[in-house]
Amino acid sequence: MADRTFEVRRLPGMAAIAITCFVILYAPIVTLVVYSFNAGSSVALWEGLSLRWYAVAWDNVAVQEAAIRSLVVAASAAAIATVLATLAALGTTRTGPFPGRMTIYTLINQPLMVPEIVTAVALLIFFAMIKVATGYTGLAYLIAAHAAFCVPFAYLPIRARLEGMDLSLERAAADLYATPFATFRHITLPLMAPGIVAGAMLAFVISLDDVVITEFVKSAGQDTLPTYMLGQLRRAISPEVNAISTALLALTVLLLTAFFFLNRKRN
Amino acid sequence: MARPSLRTRSPEEQAARSARIRASWLLSTPALILLTFAAFGPLLIVLAYSFVAPGEYSGVVWELSGQGWFEVLFTRDIFDDTVSLAQAHLSIFWRSASLSLLTTLITLIFGFPTAYFIATRPERQRPLWLFLITIPFWTNLLIRTFAIMEVIRNEGIVNTVLLNLGIIDQPLQMLYTYGSVLLGMAYVYLPLMVLPIYASMERFDFRLVEAGYDLYASRLDILRLIVLPIVKPGIVAGSILVFVPSLGAYVTPRVLGGGNNMMLGNLIELQFGQGRNWPLGAALSITLLIIVACALVFYVRAANREDPHG
Amino acid sequence: MQAPAPTDTTSPLPAIEARRVTKIFGEGDDAFQALDAVSLSIRENEFFTLLGPSGCGKTTLLRLIAGFEQPSAGHILLEGKNISNLPPYKRPVNTVFQSYALFPHLTVAQNIAFGLQRLGKPKAEVADTVERMLRLVKMEHLKDRRTSNISGGQQQRVALARALAPRPRVLLLDEPLSALDLKLRKEMQIELKRLQGETGITFIFVTHDQEEALTMSDRIAVMSEGKVLQVGGPREIYDRPADRFVASFIGDTNFLPAQVISTAGPRARLAVCGVEISAALPEGVEGPALTMALRPEQLRLEAAGAAGALQGVLKDTVYFGTDTHFHITLTDGTPLIARVQNARTAEHAFRVGEPIGARPQADALQALHD
């Protein structure tokens, strides 16, 4: 179909800049990953392949605790956000337009619009009040804060999935004697499941990546991996941080690849 | 057809309608409650804090005061009580604004060709290229900033290579400069520019380009008169998506800028850390929020104007 | 939840009755009246068709009967009971949706079993009924296929089987054949008729295809702009259209202006384009000026000048294979089309541009309500 002598889509320079762009995007990340396997303690001089820094990170109690905390917070926040986002998506798509729908959209997407640092400061102030009033300083603050900013990320794919779903399927179920609950259980839920999985995965990744809000909300000794790394950056850095970064990176890429193929199968 | 002048609902219609509305709100309520407590509710407290007096060590004293807002732009000399513009703050505002605008510009210059490139790949390759853009997009921002830091550090790979090649005889100080912050921000926010431009380019009908060439347009004409105007909504969206978080950036300037290249986000943090002036921090936060809101309103206006389909 | 019982007794009550049902969508300036005081009475075991142009409110009426919408005024009765307050899942009424609405994540057999399972039928009975339904719609060989992987005609039959399986009192069919090609559509028309006969279930069938309505229905309701204009058997609708809309919507019709000369009981003598003709006047139709409907096939062509025939000039002839249409302009300027079957031997002797006579058959002229 394409004309061999004159390619209409080609604009000179575009491909060159694009390739440069991909190189620039990946070069630092690749460097970081490569030097995490360096035997020496330099991040510039290559002294041979080794898993030394992974062992160092693995044996570091602070890293262990931060890693576990990160996973606990991300899993809890993603679970909460996904459940709430699923309910909200059902409420805003399955019942037709209603007064206030725009308001609900705006409120749910609000964390995407307010700069993180502002939310972080607001939560710092608010949670400080509660901490003083109740004396409780546990992980619940972090989980609540993470769940809140994960809600829009979980909501978007679930809502997209529901909007692509024919309303007449649920009508057909009701017509065939399914109560509203049975309709949900047998028709809506199975059909929206891929959206829920996608939403949960995005929420998990988003929570795992957060630095700013965690940095402000956490109580003493509640570092997650990213805030632990941020703290390390102030000191002399060793490839240990590269190793932690590479591990986190691998987890993210793994989840994204799963997401990519999940999407692909659906289309 | 008959247009009923009087509209009263039958009891059945009314019941069905209110049940529907009630269900919608009921289902959305749990999410709204969480967001109220852990997202937008506390913003109101910040607003309140910006109007009270600072406490001695931290926190606030609950009395009405314009001190916080006053200190956003002015300082009062401790000794002679004279009022002058807060130069430190002004230079941070200026740095935030210039860095954000430059970041947007640089990501646009690199992002547009990248999006164009992906959109013109054969259909089967496109998901893969897109995936290559999404990986950095979802990768932890701190990790990406850290990766840049390692490359440009004095002991980093760039300096080491240059030194070994004898091009320089002592490391270039690249880290902790205005330039390093700009580089880092452009690097971390680039995917945010590419994705929306690609989204509008994907729907672009390349037969229009053929029609353009058919009507004697040059390549530059094609870009200027056909491609750019049609993908403009994507460009506007991408610019907002880069500009807004740039303005509130915290991690990147902190890691790559050191103490001398603070941006608004770092200034805010300072008020809740060492500076301990919560009302000032609150006022600065609200200021940032207002600027972002203005940018978003501008965007919504522009988007509505651009999109002929409403 | 009530299980629909089989309809073996012929109850004297109508299966479905609509009493002055009105439906208004939206409010204020956007308010739109989709149904305007529709009253209908649909008998047990009847194949009843709602016929009308797009947007006349057919689907809206079905949705009200199924319970997806509530009437703005009026009531819907099922076998004499007001069902306005029952949700869809408590009404012994099933629908074959215009888009079929088959559950994409379930197999053909699971789709058919869905309603029975919701009614809490024992497993054995469900399996039994599903088998029977699969046989009824000739889909046994595909029972374990996902519904997204079968053809349009097959989907249509699964939708039908799914709706019939719980043995509803009334089956609602919303243009179930519109997505099928012509040949399949003709086959399915016969299938549907057969199924209705075999199951004895009341069918309410929606279509905007007049031919489909005429061939399949026991009775037809012709709708326009939210109103029911006429209800009757196919012959009655075709031969005695109540008004101009019905006459023009169903088949081809000539409209002729007429003046009443004299009336005698239900009959009147009329002047139609200078010719005196006797015709029956339906109740409520009064002179002096009337519009008469005349089907093109109820005219005989004659040489010009014969007494009692409409006189005009032949403007054009159009050949249609089985018959030929003669376009005539009458002496007063009214256009008239006559349809004459083509005989193999006789070649007609009328020439374009020359005078011609057209004689209506006895009682072929129908006076219309305005």
Ligand SMILES: Nc1ncnc2c1ncn2[C@@H]1O[C@H](COP(=O)(O)OP(=O)(O)OP(=O)(O)O)[C@@H](O)[C@H]1O
């Ligand atoms: N939910 C709704 N809100 C507003 N107007 C509606 C709604 N549903 C239907 N209408 C309007 O009511 C009128 C009748 O619609 P209906 O679907 O009953 O038509 P129909 O006779 O089934 O047409 P078709 O043959 O095209 O299916 C249409 O003008 C339609 O626009």
Ligand SMILES: [Mg+2]
């Ligand atoms: Mg319809």
